[in-house]
Amino acid sequence: MSVTRGDNDDSTSWPTGFAWARALCLAALGLATEAEANTSNGYNLPLGVTSLSRDIYALHMEVFWICVGIAVVVFGVMIYALLKFRHSKGAVPDTTLLHSTGVEVIWTVIPVVILVVMAIPAAKVILMMEDTRNSELSIRVTAYQWKWQYQYMDAAEGVDFFSTLARDSNFARQLHSGIDPKTVPNYLLEVDNPLVIPSGTKVRLLLTSQDVIHAWWVPDFGAKRSAIPGFVNELWFKVDPGKEGIYRGQCAALCGRDHGFMPIVVDVRTPEDFKKWVETQKAALKQAAARDGRPPGAAPLASLPRDSAPPPAAQVLSN
Numbered sequence: 001m002s003v004t005r006g007d008n009d010d011s012t013s014w015p016t017g018f019a020w021a022r023a024l025c026l027a028a029l030g031l032a033t034e035a036e037a038n039t040s041n042g043y044n045l046p047l048g049v050t051s052l053s054r055d056i057y058a059l060h061m062e063v064f065w066i067c068v069g070i071a072v073v074v075f076g077v078m079i080y081a082l083l084k085f086r087h088s089k090g091a092v093p094d095t096t097l098l099h100s101t102g103v104e105v106i107w108t109v110i111p112v113v114i115l116v117v118m119a120i121p122a123a124k125v126i127l128m129m130e131d132t133r134n135s136e137l138s139i140r141v142t143a144y145q146w147k148w149q150y151q152y153m154d155a156a157e158g159v160d161f162f163s164t165l166a167r168d169s170n171f172a173r174q175l176h177s178g179i180d181p182k183t184v185p186n187y188l189l190e191v192d193n194p195l196v197i198p199s200g201t202k203v204r205l206l207l208t209s210q211d212v213i214h215a216w217w218v219p220d221f222g223a224k225r226s227a228i229p230g231f232v233n234e235l236w237f238k239v240d241p242g243k244e245g246i247y248r249g250q251c252a253a254l255c256g257r258d259h260g261f262m263p264i265v266v267d268v269r270t271p272e273d274f275k276k277w278v279e280t281q282k283a284a285l286k287q288a289a290a291r292d293g294r295p296p297g298a299a300p301l302a303s304l305p306r307d308s309a310p311p312p313a314a315q316v317l318s319n
């Protein structure tokens with residue numbers, strides 16, 4: 001599944017038939033290179049394009065190698081003992097280790113030390129994930145069944161839109177649509193209005209929901225957090241400069257019938273391009289407000305979510 005793939009990724013040069021075998025070998029050996037880890041080979045976490053995703057990946061690999069070491073030692077000793085001291089070789093059970101306080105202390109202390117060794121870097125990463133201070137751009141993200149609303153704050157205050165499944169994906173997913181999903185680019189992973197953010201900028205998302213629990217998840221950012229009704233969750237990421245491109249994710253909480261149809265697309269641009277985009281958006285909003293005779297800043301009817309839109313009769317009256 002290409003959900004974790006940034007569109008600017010390198011592709012593998014192996015023939016398709018062997019790519020899976022190569023990925024499996026690399027993942028098993030923990031030898032995935034940066035470019036490979038950043039793709040969705042499905043056998044390891046993506047390395048991602050943010051400092052946080054790299055730290056999460058490093059922690060994951062550290063714990064993975066500790067587990068490999070433990071497995072090698074434990075299974076090594078076990079297999080050696082099974083072969084060396086088997087009954088057919090005339091082995092006699094050793095009873096001196098039974099109820100030995102020394103052994104009890106050793107097999108309690110060693111796992112505690114291992115757990116502490118793993119807990120220290122894990123706590124560091126968790127603290128960093130929670131540290132949303134000094135963010136440069138905040139965006140309110142409201143989840144609905146089944147779409148996302150992005151309301152920009154700070155320098156982009158006023159920019160506000162909904163992001164829903166792209167029309168071609170939506171047509172293709174209908175029963176008996178007659179459209180082969182394989183012919184639809186980024187099937188079920190494309191939206192009409194992507195979230196646009198600048199690279200090299202600490203972006204903070206304020207997540208909430210208007211109905212049920214959803215979860216905003218973009219694997220390449222190392223970012224995933226629940227959107228809960230009546231509660232605001234924070235999330236931050238800072239995409240490395242030079243990693244501009246399209247990144248994809250999905251709602252990661254089972255949120256109802258169309259849970260699989262609310263993808264997330266993030267368009268990462270350079271700060272200069274982002275500034276231009278904000279200006280264009282603001283100009284378009286001003287123009288639309290002037291055309292509709294609305295006070296500046298008031299949301300157009302079309303942008304309101306389904307549940308908060310006035311009934312058709314009210315629309316007729318206001319016309």
Ligand SMILES: [Cu+2]
Pocket residue numbers: 143213214215251252253254255259262
């Ligand atoms: Cu959802």
